[in-house]
Amino acid sequence: MKDPEEFDAFYKDARARLLLQAYALTGDLPAARSSVRDGFVLAWHHWRKVARTGSAEAWVRPHVWQHAHRRHTARVWHREKGLDPELQATLEALGQLSTTQRRVLLLAHLASTSMPELAREVGMTDEAAARELQHATAQFSLHRGAPSTQTSLLLRRLESVTGEVRWPRASIVRRAGTTRRRTHTLVGAVATVAAVGVAGALLTEPAGLRPTLDRAALSVPSAAPTTPAPSEGALAPAPEAEPLPEAAMVPASAVAERVPGQGWSALETTDNTAGDGLLMPCRASRYADPQVVDALVREFSVATPGGSGPKAEPKRLAWQATEVSRSRKAAKDGFRTVEGWYSGCTQGRTQLLRTSTVQGVGDEAVQMVLRNWADPVRTYVLGVARSGRYVTTTLTSVLGNSVENPPGNAELLAEAVDALCELEPGGACATGRVRLAPRDAEPVGDAPRLLVETDLPPVSTVERPWVATRATRPRGGNPAATRCDQTVFTGKVGGQPVRDASTRTYLVPGAKLPVEFGLSETVGTLPARQAGGFVDTVRRKMASCEDRELGSEVVSTLSRSNGDTELHAWRVSIEVSDDTVVRYDMAVGRVGGRVMQVAFVPTPQVQMADGAFAALAERALERLRAAP
Structure with missing residues (x-):
């Protein structure tokens, strides 16, 4: 059983401290008060777990601070009107610190945490947290124009503002926490009913808490409000969920x-x-x-190691x-x-x-x-x-x-x-x-069967990125074919038409490369038997190329077959004149009835590293296999 008396005592003891911390964190008293209330509502919801932690306040504090921080991030550092100039100066000095600096400063001076506890709460090592605390204290002292020895005193003087806040009775907070718990239970039950196919029921959402990313104030509305779709950077209203601490x-x-x-x-x-x-x-x-x-x-x-320079x-x-x-x-x-x-x-x-x-x-x-x-x-x-x-x-x-x-x-x-x-x-x-x-790479883009820029390896001496052209139907030929195979992805194979053919070329704009340099891929679909024949035809042509094309040299660099999956690659050199040799890396493969061909034309100065084209051919097969 939950213990209301134990919770009520905790609520009365800790609320003022948590309010002071949230106010110092944000400079926003209404947001701080609402965040403290929200934190205690959440604590009562989970009181069985919270009571066993050994420090209920340490459990609630991250939720309170997170609520408070989220509520004021959409506007500039909050300024209370009519505030005492000394207190205003303290808030202004805190506002000059980063959120992490404010957190470590407040944990050390207002929450009285040990250094290991402080480091754990901000996600740092003890040494890093100590350095951050030193830096935060020095920065606060500088902006406040006061000795660092007065930091605690200046922060605690903010109690003159927070001490005037009126609190709801503990029973009201417990009631809100109980409502929240019942809402979670009801939503879970409805989801279970829906999962087994009970349809047509109309659910009216009971009063409950609806945290949002910017942590709008918790309330118990009489009816669920209508909320417009959020714009970029805005944070959508949420169904029941714990704030993310x-x-x-x-x-x-x-x-x-x-x-x-x-x-x-x-x-x-x-x-x-x-x-x-x-x-x-x-x-x-x-x-x-x-x-x-x-x-x-x-x-x-x-x-960064010492001596590395300011821009390292x-x-x-x-x-x-x-x-x-x-x-x-x-x-x-x-x-x-x-x-x-x-x-x-x-x-x-x-x-x-x-x-x-x-x-x-x-x-x-x-x-x-x-x-x-x-x-x-x-x-x-x-x-x-x-x-x-x-x-x-x-x-x-x-x-x-x-x-x-x-x-x-x-x-x-x-x-x-x-x-x-x-x-x-x-x-x-x-x-x-x-x-x-x-596993295969996740399909992406508007042509998921084809390679994308992220698949392409670098080439020597080029520091610009690859760019893929728009995928099109191969109407005027197949840019991935070589003189040895002259493969086309139009017409029929074994009496069956090649379907869904698509091709694209990959270039490096602005790199001042020879016109022959480039990479191309073409894909299509056939019945599985005809797809196997398609690949066999390319292999036969490559095997006979040296006999048919004088001055050509063909070297197999990859060949594997496993059931309905095949991948084969070659390096081809063809003398087109006494002093000109054109080189290709070409691969053909299939997965079931899906077929692909990819070819790369390097230059003597601009090439892929050893093994890079074979890896690219493997990725092309992955894309072919994984595409929907």
Whole structure:
């Protein structure tokens, strides 16, 4: 049984401290008061769990601070009218600090946490948190124009404002928490009934709490309001869900345990409503779910060595992004969106190296390894997972070509899921045994059977990105054919027409390359038997090319068959004059009745690395196989 007396005592004891902290964090008294109330409503909802934590206040505080922070992010630093100039100066000095600096300062001076507790709450190592506290204290002292020894006194003087707040009775807070719990139970019951096919029932939503990403004030409305669709950067109203606490994000210690590098620390954690929202590489929009309920993004970094210069990039970076969707279906769509961002990354010169399913993590999870070939080269390991209505993404980045510990990155993703799965809209957790299984790249683009720019490797001496032309029907020939095979994707094969033929060319605009340089791919569909004959015909032509084309040389570089899947590649050299030799890399393959041909024409100075074309041919087969 819940203990009302124990909760009431906690409410009366802690509310003033939490209000002072939330007010100092935001400078917004109405938002701070509402956030404290919301935090206690949430605490009563989960009181059985909260009472067992050993520190109910430490459990509530992140929720209160998160509520308060979200409520004032849509406007400039709040200014109370008619405030005492000394108190106003204190708020202004706090407003000059970053959110992380304010948090560590307030945890140290108003929450009286130990350094390990402070570090854990802000997601830093003890050393990084201590440095951040020193920096925050110095900055506050500078902006306030007061000695650092007076920091606690100046902050506590804000009690003259917060002490005048009138509070609802504890019984009212408990009643709201009970209503919230009943609403969750009713929504869960309705979902269960719907799952077994009971249709036609009309549900009128009872009074309850509807947190939003910017944490609109909790209330008990008489009827559900009509809410317009949010604009970019706005945050949608939510069905029942716990606020996403910063404690549900992985700490720097978790990154340090699983990813190489010394001195990992967490930088600022935000809800990603500021700026363009593109904090992580390859992201195409602020949120994967345009109707997102709640979101947090946290960045991690390894300290730059001393003497590296003011513009030196940290060797290693990492991020975590978590979103809460309105429904499991919306979360599934958001998961697919994140997959698409990275499988078809539009960041110039970024190549997708491989894709794996992460088994044993959440409801679904995937890992991708990418490399950005722009100077300085960076290699990324991405993990994205869904658990119920949560979608969380982890991304680690290192300077250079090293692919650092994919299994460790998978374990990091598992820890991220485990921090979310037991929250209210969570789903499956990690099973304990996390494994990586190779899989095809996620289909992307308006021609998912064809290669995309992210699939293409770099070529020597060229620093510009590949660009794909629009996919078209191969009307005037097949740009992927060589003089040896002269394959066409029009007409009939074995009495059957080639269907759904499509072709595109890949170029490097602005690179001043010879006109013959380029890459082309063509795909089409036949019945499986005719598709096998199509590939056999190309193989026979390539085998006889040296006899038919004087001055030609054909070398097989890849040949494999497995059931209805085949892939074959050749390197071709043809003398077109006494002093001119044209070289090709060409591959043909099929998956069932789907056939493809891809060809690359290098120049003596501009070529792919050894093995790169064979890997590209394998990716072309992946795209062919995975396309819907």
